[in-house]
Amino acid sequence: MFLEIKGLKKYFKDVKAVDGIDFNVKEGEIIGLLGPNGAGKSTTISMISTLIKPNSGSIYYNGEDIIKKPKAIQQDLGFVPQEVALYPTLSGLENLKFWGKIYGLKGNKLNQKIEEISEIIGITDRLKHKVEKYSGGMKRRLNIGAALLHEPKIIILDEPTVGIDPQSRNHILNSVKEINKKGSTVIYTTHYMEEAETLCNRICIMDRGKMIASGTKDELLDLINANDRIELKVEKINNSLIQEIEKLDFVSNVKTKDNNIVIEWEGKNGNYSKLMNVLAQEKNKLLSMDVKKPDLEYVFLSLTGRALRD
Amino acid sequence: MLNMLILKLKLLKDDKIMIIIMTVMALVLTFVFSSSMGGTYKPSVVIVDNDNTELSEVLIKEMKNNNLFSSSVESYDDAKSLIEEGKVIGGVLIKKGFSESIENKEDMNISIFKVKDSMEIYQLENILKGILYKFSTSYNTAKMTADFIEDRGISINREQEIKDVYELSADYWKYKNPMKISSQVIDVTNEGSYDEIIHNLIGFTLFFSTFTIVFVGGDILQEKKQNTWQRKLISPVSKVSIMMSFIIATFIAGFAQTLIIVLIGNYMFGVDWGPDIMVVLILFAAFVFAVTCMGFTIAGIVKTHEQLSSIVPIILVSSAMLGGCMWPLEIITSKPLLFLANLTPHKWALQTIKRTAAFGLDVKQVLTATGVLIFMGIIYLLAGLKLAQRNN
Ligand SMILES: Nc1ncnc2c1ncn2[C@@H]1O[C@H](COP(=O)(O)OP(=O)(O)OP(=O)(O)O)[C@@H](O)[C@H]1O
Ligand SMILES: [Mg+2]
Numbered sequence: 194m195f196l197e198i199k200g201l202k203k204y205f206k207d208v209k210a211v212d213g214i215d216f217n218v219k220e221g222e223i224i225g226l227l228g229p230n231g232a233g234k235s236t237t238i239s240m241i242s243t244l245i246k247p248n249s250g251s252i253y254y255n256g257e258d259i260i261k262k263p264k265a266i267q268q269d270l271g272f273v274p275q276e277v278a279l280y281p282t283l284s285g286l287e288n289l290k291f292w293g294k295i296y297g298l299k300g301n302k303l304n305q306k307i308e309e310i311s312e313i314i315g316i317t318d319r320l321k322h323k324v325e326k327y328s329g330g331m332k333r334r335l336n337i338g339a340a341l342l343h344e345p346k347i348i349i350l351d352e353p354t355v356g357i358d359p360q361s362r363n364h365i366l367n368s369v370k371e372i373n374k375k376g377s378t379v380i381y382t383t384h385y386m387e388e389a390e391t392l393c394n395r396i397c398i399m400d401r402g403k404m405i406a407s408g409t410k411d412e413l414l415d416l417i418n419a420n421d422r423i424e425l426k427v428e429k430i431n432n433s434l435i436q437e438i439e440k441l442d443f444v445s446n447v448k449t450k451d452n453n454i455v456i457e458w459e460g461k462n463g464n465y466s467k468l469m470n471v472l473a474q475e476k477n478k479l480l481s482m483d484v485k486k487p488d489l490e491y492v493f494l495s496l497t498g499r500a501l502r503d
Numbered sequence: 504m505l506n507m508l509i510l511k512l513k514l515l516k517d518d519k520i521m522i523i524i525m526t527v528m529a530l531v532l533t534f535v536f537s538s539s540m541g542g543t544y545k546p547s548v549v550i551v552d553n554d555n556t557e558l559s560e561v562l563i564k565e566m567k568n569n570n571l572f573s574s575s576v577e578s579y580d581d582a583k584s585l586i587e588e589g590k591v592i593g594g595v596l597i598k599k600g601f602s603e604s605i606e607n608k609e610d611m612n613i614s615i616f617k618v619k620d621s622m623e624i625y626q627l628e629n630i631l632k633g634i635l636y637k638f639s640t641s642y643n644t645a646k647m648t649a650d651f652i653e654d655r656g657i658s659i660n661r662e663q664e665i666k667d668v669y670e671l672s673a674d675y676w677k678y679k680n681p682m683k684i685s686s687q688v689i690d691v692t693n694e695g696s697y698d699e700i701i702h703n704l705i706g707f708t709l710f711f712s713t714f715t716i717v718f719v720g721g722d723i724l725q726e727k728k729q730n731t732w733q734r735k736l737i738s739p740v741s742k743v744s745i746m747m748s749f750i751i752a753t754f755i756a757g758f759a760q761t762l763i764i765v766l767i768g769n770y771m772f773g774v775d776w777g778p779d780i781m782v783v784l785i786l787f788a789a790f791v792f793a794v795t796c797m798g799f800t801i802a803g804i805v806k807t808h809e810q811l812s813s814i815v816p817i818i819l820v821s822s823a824m825l826g827g828c829m830w831p832l833e834i835i836t837s838k839p840l841l842f843l844a845n846l847t848p849h850k851w852a853l854q855t856i857k858r859t860a861a862f863g864l865d866v867k868q869v870l871t872a873t874g875v876l877i878f879m880g881i882i883y884l885l886a887g888l889k890l891a892q893r894n895n
C-alpha cells in the first residue's frame with residue numbers, strides 16, 4: 194500500500210482533534226478528505242506531512258514508518274498548507290526559487306520547473322512582482338505552485354479553494370487534475386462537497402475527529418440507501434396531508450421541516466401527478482417545489498444528523 | 504542551509520528601517536549625552552600679569568590655548584574679588600621677575616591663588632606645570648640654539664631667531680607631547696570627557712544592537728505566523744540548519760550594526776579603539792553572539808511578535824541598566840546589583856571593550872570576557888533549542 198494510516202490519534206489537551214482514524218491511499222488516485230470546520234482534516238494531514246506527531250497510531254509510506262523516520266516521505270511530498278505560506282516581501286519568482294532549492298533543485302532544472310509550474314498556475318506574467326501585491330487567488334495559486342516544483346510523488350492540498358473567486362477556483366481544480374494526470378497522488382481536503390464529488394476518485398468523510406465513512410461517491414450513496422428527494426413548500430401542514438402522502442406506494446419516507454415537507458421517493462414522471470392529486474384533495478396549495486438528487490451533503494446529514502456547512 | 508541563509512539575509516531589507524534607527528540612535532544619544540555631560544563645562548580662571556614682558560605674554564597665550572579652562576587676564580585687585588566672589592575657580596599670578604627667572608633658570612616666579620583646594624584647582628596646577636615645563640624647555644632650547652649659532656660666528660637677528668625656534672619647538676610638542684609629566688597631566692585631565700564619550704558610545708552601541716538582534720531574531724515568530732516556518736519544517740532540510748540560518752543571519756545583522764558604529768566612532772567621535780581594533784571587534788562579536796542566542800530563547804518563550812514587542816524593551820532596558828550601559832558601574836555600591844550585573848552580557852562586553860580601548864589589551868587578555876560571553880550564548884542556545892523542542 195502506498196500510504197497506510199492506522200489508529201491515528203491526536204489530542205490537544207481535552208480536544209480530540211483526531212480520534213482514531215484508519216484509511217489508505219492508493220498510488221495515482223485523488224482522495225478527498227471531506228468534513229466540516231474542526232473535523233480534524235488539517236490535523237490529520239499535518240501528521241502525514243510530519244509537521245506534528247500523533248499521540249498514537251501509525252503512518253506507513255511505501256512500507257516505511259514515517260513517524261519514526263520523517264525523512265522517508267519529506268522529499269516525495271508536496272504540501273499546500275491551508276494558510277498561504279510564502280514570503281510576502283519577496284517576488285513570486287524569488288519564492289519559487291527558494292522553495293525549489295529547499296527541495297534540492299538548482300540551475301537549469303530549477304528554472305525550467307519554475308517556468309512550467311508558473312504556466313500551470315497561471316502567474317507567469319506576475320512572477321517579478323512582490324507576493325504582498327498579489328490578489329488572494331493568486332497568492333493561493335502560488336502557494337500551490339511552491340509545492341509542485343520538485344515533482345512530488347504525493348501532493349497534499351489543504352482546502353486550497355477557500356475564500357477565492359470562482360475563476361481562480363476553477364483554475365486550481367484544473368491544475369490539481371493536471372498534476373494528478375502527470376502521475377502524482379493527491380490528498381485533497383475540503384468542506385465543499387461539490388469539489389470532492391467532481392475531483393476525487395474516493396472520498397473519506399470526517400467529523401469530530403472520526404472517519405465516519407469512505408468510498409467512491411456511489412458507494413457512499415449506497416451506504417445510506419439514498420433515494421431521490423422532493424421538498425414541498427405548502428400553505429399549511431396538517432396531519433391528514435402527511436398521512437395521505439405516506440400512503441403512496443412510491444414514497445419511502447416523509448419528514449417535516451418548518452413549513453416544508455421532505456419526501457423520499459422514486460422520482461418518476463407519473464409519480465409527480467399522483468403527489469399533486471393528494472395536495473388537491475387536501476385543498477392545500479403548493480408554494481414551491483424542490484427536487485433533489487442524493488448527494489454527499491445528504492450522506493453527511495444522514496450519518497451525523499447535521500449539515501456539512503453551518 | 505546556504506539557500507536559507509541567503510534568504511534570511513535578503514529578508515533583512517524588511518528590517519532595514521529598524522536597523523538604521525537603532526544605529527542612528529546609538530550615535531545620536533552618544534553625541535547628546537557626551538556633549539551635555541562632559542566636554543562643554545570649562546571652569547574659568549583669571550591670570551594676573553605683573554611681569555608684563557614678552558615672555559609673560561607668550562605664557563598667557565599658551566594658557567589661553569588650553570581648552571580645558573577658559574582664562575582671562577585681569578588686574579590683581581579685580582582677580583582677587585572675582586575669586587572671592589566665586590566667579591572663577593582660581594587665578595594664576597605671574598609675578599614680577601618671571602621673565603628673568605626663566606632666563607636665569609631659577610625657580611619660576613609664578614603662583615596660583617585660590618580660596619580652597621578642589622579637583623579643578625588640582626587640575627589647574629597640573630596643567631600650569633605642564634605648560635610651564637613645555638614653555639621653559641622650549642624657550643631655553645630656542646635660546647641655546649641662538650647662542651649656538653652665534654658662537655659659530657654667524658650673525659643673526661637674535662630676537663627673531665629665538666622666537667622662530669621657540670615656535671618650532673612648541674609646535675612640535677603640540678602633537679607629540681614627549682615629556683612624561685605633561686602628557687600624564689593632559690591624560691588625567693582629559694579623561695573626564697573622553698572617558699564619558701567612549702563609555703556612552705560602547706554602552707549605547709551594545710544597548711541598541713540588542714534591539715536589532717532580538718527583533719531580527721524575532722522574525723522566527725513572524726515566519727511562524729506566515730506559516731513559512733512550518734513549510735520549512737516539513738521539507739527535507741534539517742531543523743538544525745533552519746535554526747542555524749536564523750541565528751547566523753541575526754548575528755550578521757547585529758554585528759554589522761556594531762561594526763558600523765565602531766568605525767563611525769573612530770571617525771566621528773575620535774574614539775581610539777586601542778592598538779588592535781580586532782580585539783574590540785572580537786568582543787563585540789562575542790556580545791552579539793550571546794544576545795543572538797538570548798533572543799532565540801526569548802522567541803521560544805513568547806508566542807507572537809506582538810508579545811515580543813511588549814516584553815523585549817523591558818528585558819533589554821533593564822539588562823542594559825544593570826550591565827552599566829546607561830551609567831558606569833563604578834558609581835554603584837549595592838552588592839546585589841553588582842552581582843546581577845555579572846549575569847548580563849553587557850557588563851562583560853562594556854568593561855572589557857573600554858579597557859581594550861584605553862590600555863590596548865591583546866587577545867589573550869580578553870579571553871575571559873570573550874569566554875564568558877560565548878558561554879552565556881551557549882547556555883541560551885541550549886535553552887532555546889529545548890524550548891523549540893517543547894513547543895512542537
Ligand atoms: N494546535 C492546536 N491546539 C489546540 N487545538 C487545536 C490545534 N490544532 C487544531 N486544534 C483543534 O482540533 C480540532 C480539529 O482542527 P483541524 O484544524 O484539524 O480541523 P479542520 O478539519 O482542518 O477544520 P477547518 O475546515 O476549519 O480547517 C479543532 O477543534 C481545533 O480547534
Ligand atoms: Mg483545516
